Each structure stands twice: as C-alpha cells, then as structure tokens.
Amino acid sequence: MYAGLLRKSNEEFKTDQLVVNMGPAHPSTHGVFRMVVSLDGESIVDLKPVMGYMHRNHEKIGERNTFLQNMPYTDRLDYVTSMMNNFGYALAVEKLMGIQVTERAEYIRVLMAELTRIMNHFFATGFLLNDLGAYFTPSLYAIEERELILDIFEEVSGSRMMCNYFRFGGVVRDVSDHVLKKVHDLVYDRLPRKLEGLDAYLTNNEILRSRCEGVGVLTAEQAISLSAAGPILRASGVPYDVRRADPYSIYDRLEFDVVTGMHGDIYDRYLVRLEEIRQSIRIIKQVLRDIPEGPILPGKPAYQVRVPAGEAYGRIEGTKGELGFYVVSNGKPNPARYHVRAPTFINLTSLAPMCRGEKVADSVVILGSIDITLGEVDR
Numbered sequence: 001m002y003a004g005l006l007r008k009s010n011e012e013f014k015t016d017q018l019v020v021n022m023g024p025a026h027p028s029t030h031g032v033f034r035m036v037v038s039l040d041g042e043s044i045v046d047l048k049p050v051m052g053y054m055h056r057n058h059e060k061i062g063e064r065n066t067f068l069q070n071m072p073y074t075d076r077l078d079y080v081t082s083m084m085n086n087f088g089y090a091l092a093v094e095k096l097m098g099i100q101v102t103e104r105a106e107y108i109r110v111l112m113a114e115l116t117r118i119m120n121h122f123f124a125t126g127f128l129l130n131d132l133g134a135y136f137t138p139s140l141y142a143i144e145e146r147e148l149i150l151d152i153f154e155e156v157s158g159s160r161m162m163c164n165y166f167r168f169g170g171v172v173r174d175v176s177d178h179v180l181k182k183v184h185d186l187v188y189d190r191l192p193r194k195l196e197g198l199d200a201y202l203t204n205n206e207i208l209r210s211r212c213e214g215v216g217v218l219t220a221e222q223a224i225s226l227s228a229a230g231p232i233l234r235a236s237g238v239p240y241d242v243r244r245a246d247p248y249s250i251y252d253r254l255e256f257d258v259v260t261g262m263h264g265d266i267y268d269r270y271l272v273r274l275e276e277i278r279q280s281i282r283i284i285k286q287v288l289r290d291i292p293e294g295p296i297l298p299g300k301p302a303y304q305v306r307v308p309a310g311e312a313y314g315r316i317e318g319t320k321g322e323l324g325f326y327v328v329s330n331g332k333p334n335p336a337r338y339h340v341r342a343p344t345f346i347n348l349t350s351l352a353p354m355c356r357g358e359k360v361a362d363s364v365v366i367l368g369s370i371d372i373t374l375g376e377v378d379r
C-alpha cells in the first residue's frame with residue numbers, strides 16, 4: 001500500500017512526499033477506519049481507505065440464522081438507522097414468500113422509515129459541524145432531536161437503537177394513538193422550528209461556507225461511475241431516489257420531491273440533507289392523515305416461517321443511499337445465501353477522488369460529508 005502511494009520528490013523545491021496514516025484510532029474517522037494519505041506539503045496527492053478493523057462476518061452469520069432470526073441482526077448494520085435496515089430485509093423475504101403486507105402496516109413502516117431519515121440527517125449535520133471544528137455544541141443540538149425520535153421507537157418497539165420492529169408481512173406491534181399524537185406534535189411544531197433554527201445558524205455561516213463550498217467535489221459522471229447513491233449522488237445533480245425509481249410500499253401514493261444539488265461539494269450535501277428532512281416531514285404528515293385502521297400482520301405471529309426456494313433482491317432508499325438485501329432460499333429454514341448492498345461501503349469508494357488536491361484538514365470534513373457508519377462497512 002505504501003509503495004503504491006509513494007511518488008517522486010518535487011524537483012522544483014526538492015521536497016519529499018509524505019505518507020501519513022489517519023486512523024485506525026483517529027477521532028475523525030467515525031469508527032475504526034483508516035485513511036492512508038500521501039501528502040505534498042498539506043495537499044493530498046492520493047488517498048486510500050482501509051476497512052476491516054471491526055469485521056463481524058454478518059453475512060455468514062446470516063446464512064446460519066433462520067430467516068426470522070436475521071431481523072435483529074440487520075439492526076446492527078447501520079446502528080444509527082436500525083429501524084430502516086429492517087425494511088429492506090423484510091421486502092426481500094416477502095418477495096420470496098409472496099405475502100401481502102397489511103395496509104396499516106405499510107403506513108407504519110413508512111412512518112418509521114421517514115422518522116429514521118430525519119433522525120439520521122440531523123445527526124449527520126451535527127457531526128459534520130463537529131468535524132469542521134465546532135466541537136460538540138452543534139452535534140448536541142442535533143442529538144436532542146434524535147433522542148425525541150428514539151423515544152417514539154422505544155415506545156413502539158421496546159428498544160431505542162436495536163428496534164427489531166419489522167416482521168414479514170407487517171410489524172410486530174401496533175402504534176397507539178398516543179404515539180401518533182407525539183409524532184404529530186413533532187412534525188407540525190418542533191421539528192420544523194428546529195430545522196429552521198439550524199438553517200438560520202448554519203446555511204449562510206461564513207466559516208461553514210468557506211470550508212465547504214467547492215471542497216470535496218464529486219461530479220455527476222464520477223458519482224455514477226462509482227455507484228454512489230443517496231445524498232452524495234443527488235448533491236452531484238443526479239435525481240435518483242429508489243422511492244421514485246423503483247417504488248416500494250406506499251411511496252407511489254405519496255407526494256414528495258427528489259432533492260438535488262448542483263455542485264457536488266460538501267455544502268450541497270449539507271443542503272440536500274436539510275431539504276430531505278423537510279420532505280420527510282411532508283411525507284409523515286400525509287401518513288398521519290391517511291393511516292387506516294386494521295391488522296398489522298396478515299396472520300398470527302410465527303416463530304418460524306416457510307420461505308419457498310428462489311432468490312430475491314429487496315431494496316429501499318436508505319438514509320445514506322440504496323440499501324439492498326440479496327437473499328437465496330433453498331426451502332430450508334435458513335438462507336442459502338445472504339448478501340447486503342451497504343450504501344456506506346459503496347459511497348466510500350468516492351472518498352479518494354473527492355480528496356485529491358484538497359488540504360489534509362479538509363479530508364476529515366469530506367469524510368464527514370459522506371456520512372458513514374462503520375457497522376455497515378465492516379459487516
């Protein structure tokens with residue numbers, strides 16, 4: 001790796017390039033992650049991301065578990081957005097089983113997914129400011145909103161982070177009127193106010209703009225060729241969202257805009273996430289208006305499910321991009337093959353082209369703008 005990064009010295013100034021390790025314990029790397037950086041002064045000549053320090057063999061464990069036992073394991077992928085991970089896996093297995101999700105459960109699923117998106121984007125924005133050097137104050141403001149959403153997750157699933165809430169054909173518990181009232185208060189009052197406050201303090205902040213505009217640029221062509229997805233791809237001007245490109249659940253009935261940027265820099269990624277929070281609030285208002293009464297599962301809860309032989313790919317628009325689950329069944333109680341298309345892992349391939357030519361201090365902010373969770377990378 002070092003040999004591949006070393007370059008000849010600068011002939012004009014007689015200076016050598018320096019290869020530096022950032023991580024695997026560096027505080028900016030959002031987990032156990034390492035960047036090997038080749039520097040000419042303070043400018044990045046090349047960069048290589050190094051993963052695998054907390055690899056947990058998720059997919060092989062998934063082939064040992066029964067289909068239902070895998071549901072709580074999906075929580076541990078992107079542990080910031082565990083509720084949404086359940087969604088993608090449930091879709092894949094439901095395709096194999098050929099079962100219809102109940103109408104009320106569809107609305108509950110979308111409600112939980114969009115609350116997860118709001119929570120993640122607040123969190124990502126707070127920690128982007130942390131990476132910029134505004135140590136912990138903005139992130140604490142963002143975490144406060146996350147905690148309110150986690151209160152709702154705890155009330156419906158019994159857990160704040162590892163929710164294990166979805167089931168094949170529906171969800172494990174119904175949502176009470178009390179929870180719906182709390183969600184109503186959040187999306188009609190508190191979250192819009194907090195979002196406007198965040199927008200007012202940050203969007204035209206001189207320091208944030210000077211550090212983020214024109215930095216870490218990823219062109220639309222680069223983003224597509226590197227299979228980037230989510231806010232990274234849309235900030236580069238590509239209007240691709242799985243909820244519109246390949247609608248699932250009830251998203252084809254809901255009104256929302258696919259948010260895009262123009263420049264593909266850190267600043268546009270921040271703006272895209274901010275606007276996506278507004279669109280998620282808009283979706284939740286429609287869900288609260290239209291949610292029907294009825295069962296939350298098509299039959300009785302089962303500890304073991306029969307999954308016919310076949311293969312299926314279930315994908316959703318996760319908070320960080322397309323989250324996909326490829327599942328193969330041979331008719332036995334556990335999957336014959338189980339593979340996760342983790343958006344964080346794919347998006348990290350764009351880190352090197354975004355960092356080349358930038359300053360070493362900016363690499364920390366560029367990494368933060370990708371919004372990574374290492375549990376999804378080292379699955």
